[in-house]
Amino acid sequence: MKPTVHDIAAHAGVSLATVDRVLNRRPGVSISTREKVDRAVSELGFVRDVGAANLAKGRVYPLTFIIPSNDNSFMRGLRHALDEAKASSVLERTAIRLVDVPAFDAVALARALDEAVADAPAGIAFVAVDAPDVLAAAERVVAQGIPLVTLVSDLSGAARDHYAGIDNAAAGRTAASLLGRFLGGQAGKVAVLAGSMLVRDHRERCDAFSDAMVRNFPKAQLLPVLEGRDDPGTVEQIIGALFADHADIVGIYSLGAGNRGLVRALEGVAEDKRPVVIAHELTETTRAALQSGLIDAVLNQDAGHEVRSAIRVLKAKADGLPVIAAQERIRIDIFLKDNLP
Amino acid sequence: MKPTVHDIAAHAGVSLATVDRVLNRRPGVSISTREKVDRAVSELGFVRDVGAANLAKGRVYPLTFIIPSNDNSFMRGLRHALDEAKASSVLERTAIRLVDVPAFDAVALARALDEAVADAPAGIAFVAVDAPDVLAAAERVVAQGIPLVTLVSDLSGAARDHYAGIDNAAAGRTAASLLGRFLGGQAGKVAVLAGSMLVRDHRERCDAFSDAMVRNFPKAQLLPVLEGRDDPGTVEQIIGALFADHADIVGIYSLGAGNRGLVRALEGVAEDKRPVVIAHELTETTRAALQSGLIDAVLNQDAGHEVRSAIRVLKAKADGLPVIAAQERIRIDIFLKDNLP
DNA sequence: CAAATTCTGATTTACGTACCTCAAGAACTG
DNA sequence: CAGTTCTTGAGGTACGTAAATCAGAATTTG
Structure with missing residues (x-):
């Protein structure tokens, strides 16, 4: 059966506390002990049970989404996708906050970004307006160490961690x-x-x-x-x-x-x-x-996919985990009258 | 904060044991008490923490996939998708078993279905050959109460719970x-x-x-x-x-x-x-x-999506939960040279 | 009315992980 | 060598749910 932390401890010949320290990158473990644990992990093929881990942590990820208050169907779809994400936020351990800004307004967007930082969320996603003010604000966000993802429309310059949108x-x-x-x-x-x-x-x-x-x-x-x-x-x-x-x-x-x-x-x-x-x-x-x-x-572009991808990426970044780029690529759907869903 | 079973018990004025009996459809609860609990659940918006539930149950879902041993790229892709599903099976609490059958061979497929039943898996998925022998075997599977899903190609007649494939x-x-x-x-x-x-x-x-x-x-x-x-x-x-x-x-x-x-x-x-x-x-x-x-x-058609959808559906059916059809629809992707991933 | 049955409560253990405290030994420091 | 820091172990509690046991209460049955 699936190995647990107890199995790792036994196999590495160390205590549970030490295994925990290694797995969660806590200090106070010598290099040689750390290696023993790492070896046991890979030999037994240990995978942390995310459900149990989340349960134990009780962690929630407060995420802020900044969306243009543009009243067209796509933005409504995006809002709807966010509402759905909110609905399942309990299970995902996210707390999503929505912030509206006027459309195509770089100054307002930059201000919204600065205000979002004040809440110290675990991550921020926003629909970018590609302007210097916004870039500067984005850089301030990143400087605070807050993961930042652009949604639907990207920002020139590297001041973001990820872009959740189509090519x-x-x-x-x-x-x-x-x-x-x-x-x-x-x-x-x-x-x-x-x-x-x-x-x-x-x-x-x-x-x-x-x-x-x-x-x-x-x-x-x-x-x-x-x-x-x-x-x-x-x-x-x-x-x-x-x-x-x-x-x-x-x-x-x-x-x-x-x-x-x-x-x-x-x-x-x-x-x-x-x-x-x-x-x-x-x-x-x-x-x-x-x-x-x-x-x-x-x-x-499927707004639902984009929102879910943004959430996954923000959570991963918040935990310092790598993002599998291929898995987060948003596809371009082509619809003719014949293949409408 | 997210309500727990304890909150439900308190709000309904019953004990934790009774809440558990209602939530897990165990016998020994009067109709009036059951209704009190149900009311508390909907009033508080209780959602069972799936992670914690799985943890407590320690349940695994043994699933059997029957795939034609056809050596073309698509079937290789399907196999690859199944391998990936196997890789994350620990987290998903699934135990996926792969069974090969000769391609386009109704008799062999029917036999494979009958043999799969013998293991009493939590669910079976298979690429259907649309023939009477197969239909009869499928009906035997369903008669045993084992959830059955067709994959990629469907079966005429209603002897299956779901079809995971494109239109x-x-x-x-x-x-x-x-x-x-x-x-x-x-x-x-x-x-x-x-x-x-x-x-x-x-x-x-x-x-x-x-x-x-x-x-x-x-x-x-x-x-x-x-x-x-x-x-x-x-x-x-x-x-x-x-x-x-x-x-x-x-x-x-x-x-x-x-x-x-x-x-x-x-x-x-x-x-x-x-x-x-x-x-x-x-x-x-x-x-x-x-x-x-x-x-x-x-x-x-994205074989990965199809496999993951089949797994989700089989697990849901195994637990007697409803399937959200719209969420399980497999899309037809159209690729030109310009939108290749 | 006593006996049988059904319903309910109280309590406990377990799942796998995170995180905390306390203590003790080892390895350094000056 | 005494004091300090580092490393490790041992053990406990918590998260939310499932599942079990046992004891009582309420209800029905004969």
């Missing part, structure tokens, strides 16, 4: 491949609709998409990037104007949120003139648009 | 959409390559693909289904013959395994004559073919 360049390339191939060699104008070039995820998607389009589908003519602030109203207006200005739009890549406005604008386009549309995030809106054919493909 | 009809439809749209209206012949029509997953993919192609892309001419037995050698030969017989193959849907043979055959086709190819399962072979452009898209 946005890959997402942009994938969108280009799908759009290009769905066009089937057709020539025409392709529009890119972003939320804000201030956030790194949008910038990366946009750059990778443009790059891949130019390289692989030269027949498509890329229009200048549109910024919709992830707001449905703004988006509807921008896209409406787009179709008014250009008669030959054959493709749209919507890489941010606010797709409710996009769909409303698309509904006004004659069926035979509808462009190929690739959007991000599977929501009620994009799901319905996929099914009705207004949107052709949706790239999605 | 294969959705996969077939998705393949049709991708293939059809990548063709861009081009006319020509489309071939379907399966492993064996004896397994339900292949049959479902094939039917859904054919149906969707006929309906949505009538210009494509579907050829009769080819069966490659999931064997690279056989597949190479079949596909070689296919190109020899037909000059205008524009698309191939490979819905089974043995893609090494497919890729070798494709390498022999002149670049300007290469068809659009959609394959299943991300392996070393398909990954390389995606990157080199021989394969255009790969639909994937």
Whole structure:
């Protein structure tokens, strides 16, 4: 049967207290004794029973999540994922605190980070705005020794322990491949609709998409990037104007949120003139648009996965444990109308 | 703080022993007392500490997995996922036993099921061959009260508790959409390559693909289904013959395994004559073919997810707990060369 | 009404680990 | 050599739950 600390003690010929000191890196053990214990651990294949350990420790991990108070479906999904994480927080021994900040507001975000530090949580996760103020605040967090994880959108510069989000360049390339191939060699104008070039995820998607389009589908003519602030109203207006200005739009890549406005604008386009549309995030809106054919493909990041990954990483970092990068990679889901969950 | 059994006892005005009897469905509690305890549980929001419970129980779940001894990358991946599950079995309190059976052999599979029952495991998972012998054996398993889960390929008839695998009809439809749209209206012949029509997953993919192609892309001419037995050698030969017989193959849907043979055959086709190819399962072979452009898209099911889901479900069923279906749904991953992990 | 049965309480042990205290021996220090 | 520090052992308590025993109380049965 599964070896216990008692078995380790017996096998190493030391007392339980010494085994405990070694396992929990407490001081007061000579190097030779430490090695004896380590040898016994590996020889018997001892694995600490996490359940029992948590039970004994009674430890809880107070975690702070800083989320933009942006009212779009994706952020609501993220909130929902956090609520679920809260619901199971008892079992996970986490105490999750949610902090709202205005969207795309570097100063407010930096202040929120500084305030979060004051509570001395076991870790902080936040949706980054890629700006100097935020970077400086992040560095203060890290300087306090508090594990810091960026969520959904990353921060340039190394002032964070981990990024829990998708590879946005890959997402942009994938969108280009799908759009290009769905066009089937057709020539025409392709529009890119972003939320804000201030956030790194949008910038990366946009750059990778443009790059891949130019390289692989030269027949498509890329229009200048549109910024919709992830707001449905703004988006509807921008896209409406787009179709008014250009008669030959054959493709749209919507890489941010606010797709409710996009769909409303698309509904006004004659069926035979509808462009190929690739959007991000599977929501009620994009799901319905996929099914009705207004949107052709949706790239999605699973907010639940991102939140759970962030929590796992923060807990691991708080305990000084290594993170298995491969296990924490967030996948890019591709949805067509045929494989909707 | 998190309520414990002691809090429940105090709040309900009963003893700890009675709370325990109610929580663990032991006899000897009157209906009124049971209700008092239940009320206290819901009022205080008590959640049993699974770690502590497992610790106290010292329970282990002996699980039997019956896997075809088919030597292709996907089955190797499945085995690898099972090895990983075994590695963490100590923490999960599972004891996983692997049983090999010849591939596509209903009689051998039925016998393996009967033999597995003899060990009285806490649950059995198996890759189904959809045949009457197997169904009868499955019914015997269920009759013994042993939780039974089909893995990867399902069994017709209701003789199982759960299916841990993808929606294969959705996969077939998705393949049709991708293939059809990548063709861009081009006319020509489309071939379907399966492993064996004896397994339900292949049959479902094939039917859904054919149906969707006929309906949505009538210009494509579907050829009769080819069966490659999931064997690279056989597949190479079949596909070689296919190109020899037909000059205008524009698309191939490979819905089974043995893609090494497919890729070798494709390498022999002149670049300007290469068809659009959609394959299943991300392996070393398909990954390389995606990157080199021989394969255009790969639909994937994550064997690790399937194994972990099967284990979760079997444990839950063994304890008589409900399964949250939405949480156990296995997603269909779509990989292009751009979003490879 | 006594006897049998059902229900409930009180108490104990165990699971594997963490963490604490106290004591004693070993190995240094000056 | 006395004093100090370091190392180790022994033992206990705690975490939240499961499971068992035994004794009494309440209820039903004949």
